[in-house]
Amino acid sequence: MTKALNEEEKLLEFLYAAPVGLVEIDASGTIAMINPYAMKHLLPLAGARDTGNLFAMLESCAPELRNLFDGFAAEHGTVCDGHRITVDLRRDQDGAEPKVLACTLVKLDADRAIACLSDITVQVAQERRLRQAEAWFSSLINDINDYAVGSITADGVVDAVNESWIRQSGYPREALISKTLADIFPLSEGNSDGKMAEQLRLAARDGWHLEEMWQDRNDGTRYWCQRLIAARLGSDGELAGYTLVLRDITRQTYDTDDLRRLLTQDHLTGAVNRSKFQQIFEREHRAWREHGAPLSLIMLDIDHFKRVNDMYGHATGDLVLRGFAETIAKAIRPTDVLARLGGEEFAVLLPAKGLSEASEIAERLRCLVADMRVETPQGDLAITVSLGCATALPNSDLLRSADEALYTAKRNGRDRVYTMGLSVAA
Amino acid sequence: MATIIEATFETVGCAELQTMPADVRDQLPFGVVGLDAAGITKVYNETEARMAGLNPKKVIGTSFFDAVAQCMNNFMVAQRFEDEPELDVIIPFVLTLRMRPTPVRLRLLASSSRPLRFILIER
Numbered sequence A: 001m002t003k004a005l006n007e008e009e010k011l012l013e014f015l016y017a018a019p020v021g022l023v024e025i026d027a028s029g030t031i032a033m034i035n036p037y038a039m040k041h042l043l044p045l046a047g048a049r050d051t052g053n054l055f056a057m058l059e060s061c062a063p064e065l066r067n068l069f070d071g072f073a074a075e076h077g078t079v080c081d082g083h084r085i086t087v088d089l090r091r092d093q094d095g096a097e098p099k100v101l102a103c104t105l106v107k108l109d110a111d112r113a114i115a116c117l118s119d120i121t122v123q124v125a126q127e128r129r130l131r132q133a134e135a136w137f138s139s140l141i142n143d144i145n146d147y148a149v150g151s152i153t154a155d156g157v158v159d160a161v162n163e164s165w166i167r168q169s170g171y172p173r174e175a176l177i178s179k180t181l182a183d184i185f186p187l188s189e190g191n192s193d194g195k196m197a198e199q200l201r202l203a204a205r206d207g208w209h210l211e212e213m214w215q216d217r218n219d220g221t222r223y224w225c226q227r228l229i230a231a232r233l234g235s236d237g238e239l240a241g242y243t244l245v246l247r248d249i250t251r252q253t254y255d256t257d258d259l260r261r262l263l264t265q266d267h268l269t270g271a272v273n274r275s276k277f278q279q280i281f282e283r284e285h286r287a288w289r290e291h292g293a294p295l296s297l298i299m300l301d302i303d304h305f306k307r308v309n310d311m312y313g314h315a316t317g318d319l320v321l322r323g324f325a326e327t328i329a330k331a332i333r334p335t336d337v338l339a340r341l342g343g344e345e346f347a348v349l350l351p352a353k354g355l356s357e358a359s360e361i362a363e364r365l366r367c368l369v370a371d372m373r374v375e376t377p378q379g380d381l382a383i384t385v386s387l388g389c390a391t392a393l394p395n396s397d398l399l400r401s402a403d404e405a406l407y408t409a410k411r412n413g414r415d416r417v418y419t420m421g422l423s424v425a426a
Numbered sequence B: 001m002a003t004i005i006e007a008t009f010e011t012v013g014c015a016e017l018q019t020m021p022a023d024v025r026d027q028l029p030f031g032v033v034g035l036d037a038a039g040i041t042k043v044y045n046e047t048e049a050r051m052a053g054l055n056p057k058k059v060i061g062t063s064f065f066d067a068v069a070q071c072m073n074n075f076m077v078a079q080r081f082e083d084e085p086e087l088d089v090i091i092p093f094v095l096t097l098r099m100r101p102t103p104v105r106l107r108l109l110a111s112s113s114r115p116l117r118f119i120l121i122e123r
Helices: A002-017 A036-046 A054-058 A064-070 A121-142 A163-169 A193-206 A256-262 A274-291 A305-312 A314-331 A355-371 A398-411 B014-019 B022-027 B046-052 B078-083
Strands: A021-025 A031-034 A077-086 A100-109 A112-119 A147-153 A158-161 A208-216 A222-233 A239-248 A295-302 A337-340 A345-351 A374-376 A379-381 A385-391 A417-419 B031-035 B041-044 B087-095 B102-110 B117-122
Touching: A021 A036, A031 A036, A036 A054, A036 A112, A036 B087, A054 A064, A064 A077, A064 A100, A064 A314, A077 A274, A121 A208, A147 A163, A163 A239, A193 A208, A193 A222, A193 A239, A274 A295, A274 A337, A274 A345, A295 A305, A295 A314, A295 A355, A295 A398, A305 A314, A314 A337, A314 A345, A314 A355, A314 A374, A345 A355, A355 A385, A355 A417, A385 A398, A398 A417, B014 B031, B014 B102, B014 B117, B022 B046, B031 B046, B078 B087, B078 B102
Parallel strands: A385 A417
Antiparallel strands: A021 A031, A021 A112, A077 A100, A100 A112, A147 A158, A147 A239, A208 A222, A222 A239, A295 A345, A295 A385, A337 A345, A374 A379, B031 B041, B031 B117, B087 B102, B102 B117
């Protein structure tokens, strides 16, 4: 008896300390067993949802998991292996990498499955870095004559540049030598002294740092420039200086259709998935910072969707989600981006649209959804949606503003649009 | 003695928990975990040991947020002790006692004048 107790205690110690998440569930996702590592990552995502159900806790970040599981017909087998769950849509205020989890789900029999969760944030960041490096080096090889090289001292002062630099920038050598990097790259947004120093620090820490930005030529024109700063170490291993490589890359016309074709979709609704939305949002937000063309965002949340699921089941809930996404997708421009961010939460990103236009679009979408009827085995269903609108502004967080607007629309009674920054809700 | 036994989940303070005899702490109806500034478990009462299925002697001296309560090793609990030297809050939480999802109330207690921080667990 004592021996058995001792064994159980050891088993518990092992599971409490395991640096990987393990969850056992039934066919509905109800949790039978879960270890602390899994709860550490799941509980912060659960919000007000059922903390006793794996799919409910992941609904806000990985609604597809339930569909993958329900769609897995075999009696047992691997439902997904290392499926990536994008937790954060952006870096936090401290600049920490956006969190990504990996989930492996194995079905054991008709009513039992086990999930394994791990935090792969660091690996994903490393992959991104490797992809950057690959793209950079392959572009060098393909286009070997077209790069400017300079030598920078450890203090950030230019001490040599090659001919290509002079040709590319149009500046004479004497305008470059002995200048600091902050002198040479002063003009485009974000190239302040602090930013440059930060980039040198990152290059010294990581070996290299890569940026892309607009760069001005001496004749007043500008070009889209890739800039690599590589740290140079002396024989003593101490930082001796930096090598700076500039590449003039003709920026292709923004082909949104191409972009859309490349997107990975949420497989239930055909909308862009959370992970791709993160990438597109980053890109569009960056374009907004550089070009200043407006960028607006609508957050949409289907009203009382939980009731649909509870009353009619998930299969009908899925039909509603499909019908909803289809209605929205038909009503927006091809250049707009419809994304499914969570269970019943969607976003529409509107490049080149200002706040009042976005607000009008949101109102139109609201009416379309209210008029829509979804055919289901239980009859035609009607739903409503709440929408929050915001536009990109300096010193404000667009995602957060749109979220807050959505929250206000909900609080004000649902089936309505709230626009952040417009005095009267549309 | 009577006054100590009356120490409740919602009212007991850092000082009281620290000076309380171990056997009294063990009889409290809620779990008591005391951590030093480095997160090493210094107090782990019988109530909590029973709920978790662990031997307190083996938990004492381990890094609590790594060995026993990884589920609290995020912004909801561990980070709050880092950020807030003066802390007294009650939060709803879900623990994984014996690997079962278990809704609980946690009370987080810290005071800059006291060496130990406390986590109280009420099922």
